[in-house]
Amino acid sequence: MAEIAIIGAGMAGLSALHVLAAAGHQITLFDKSRGSGGRMATKKVGDASWDMGAQFMRAHSPEFAGQLQTWQQRGWIARWQAEPHEWRQGQLRPTGDNIERFVGMPRMTGLSRQLLSSAHPFIDSTRIISAANQADGWHLRSDDERDFGPFAGLIINTPPQQAAPLLASSPGLQQQCEQVDMLPCWTLLLTLPQRLNLPDMVFVKEGPLGFIARNNSKPGRDAGEAWVIQAGHDWSRQHADSPREQVQQQLLEAFTDLSGADLRVAANLWLHRWLYAIPAKALTLGALTDLQHNLAVCGDWCHSPSLEGAWLSGRRAATSLLTTLN
Ligand SMILES: Cc1cc2nc3c(=O)[nH]c(=O)nc-3n(C[C@H](O)[C@H](O)[C@H](O)COP(=O)(O)OP(=O)(O)OC[C@H]3O[C@@H](n4cnc5c(N)ncnc54)[C@H](O)[C@@H]3O)c2cc1C
Structure with a gap:
């Protein structure tokens, strides 16, 4: 030993x-x-909480597929059944993929605690x-x-x-x-008093945003309407050193354009800059x-x-x- x-x-x-x-x-x-957990992080503000880094896991390799199955049987992870959509040229469409996506229970860090x-x-x-x-x-x-x-x-x-x-x-x-080279990612978290008329998971292909998700659509999460708004990596790099208020304002405007929501009622706002989010090229x-x-x-x-x-x-x-x- x-x-x-x-x-x-x-x-x-x-x-x-x-x-x-x-x-x-x-x-x-x-x-x-x-x-x-590292980048498999969870953030709590008041009563609200979100997965702040990695949003889900999926397997390409048989080894990881087998591992996900074992963790699922133990109740450490669960399927996220949200239907993925993409936002492109001002249009929202289902991606049509049938990829199995898993999340840590009852939050992403839950898996790391088990490990x-x-x-x-x-x-x-x-x-x-x-x-x-x-x-x-x-x-x-x-x-x-x-x-x-x-x-x-x-x-x-x-x-x-x-x-x-x-x-x-x-x-x-x-x-x-x-x-x-590691790419940055600005991430904005917020809660809303009412449900937004948006799909649970949207890959955004234009503007400042990269990905948005309704955190409360994941299994085991609190029921309150909670959104994770991730900027795209290119935009995050261009704005890596911009003032936080400016970044937050631009992400809110982009989210309003996409959702049509009145974000003046948003609460528990939290902005995080991941300086080393993912490798540009591993x-x-x-x-x-x-x-x-x-x-x-x-x-x-x-x-x-x-x-x-x-x-x-x-x-x-x-x-x-x-x-x-x-
Ligand atoms: C915003 C965002 C969204 C993402 N979305 C997804 C997704 O949906 N699906 C997916 O599969 N992946 C996603 N990823 C990528 C995924 O999170 C990472 O690939 C993965 O978590 C990396 O794990 P790691 O162990 O390599 O590194 P890390 O998770 O970064 O772990 C490194 C650890 O080292 C610690 N550390 C650093 N320096 C020191 C030191 N000097 N002394 C002691 N400790 C130290 C850190 O605190 C950290 O805990 C996302 C990442 C981000 C940031």
Whole structure:
């Protein structure tokens, strides 16, 4: 049994945790946030709550399809039955796809809570600022000057910009991180006193918006009318540094144009800027490894831009590490 550290409790880190734990290793998981899940986040404002990052999961690979089935049987996820629509040239139409979309229960972070394992410590609210490979293994330091280790192996599951500073001992991997461009996404959350006359899920193909969803149409959510309004990635990049009030106003105007709603009655407004929402182009390597140092790096940006990509990447990182640890 080896002691292994995982930095980042997103989908990739959690999937790596399961592979390593199943092989009998002892894991310590770190995250800078208060909870797990990373971009599979939930936001609460007053009594209202929304899935603020990833909206749903779907499978392209048989491995992830099998995993979704298992989670569904355990009640950790459920089908989101909304009929997808698209908004193009001022027209709203069903996309006609019959893709199975799943959501965490009773919110996206619900799945990440289930994937944490009580047998392995989760050290949250702890930002790791350096990782040093010494003769006895990996030593980690947090921004509040705590030291952790030694660990026989290390997995880093953070966006590439946050992984690069932790890769001082592997300059080759550091360079690969620096090549990955992550796209931003402005996201506006709000509640309304009445139901809007709009489909539950709309992929928007023009203007500032990219995707909108009625959060309360997902299974297990509160009944109140709650909307997630995501800007498109190109628009988000163009407005990445615009004043928040201006961004909010433009997103509200675009949503009004599309829905015809009177948004003066909107409440619980919350605007969030995801600086590293998804990779513009993922590396497709699965995971980055430096097995001489028992080190692997994972995340959607190493595989493909989705929760499925993150899950597959975490598995790849962990199975690679197992070849040198066993
Ligand atoms: C707005 C938005 C909408 C999306 N919609 C969808 C969707 O509908 N379907 C879909 O499949 N995907 C969607 N995605 C993409 C999906 O969320 C990601 O692909 C996936 O969550 C990435 O998981 P990850 O484990 O690679 O990284 P992350 O979830 O980013 O996890 C990385 C973790 O590392 C932690 N961390 C970072 N630096 C440090 C540090 N120094 N020390 C300690 N911890 C650290 C972070 O706090 C975070 O928890 C969306 C993403 C966004 C932002």
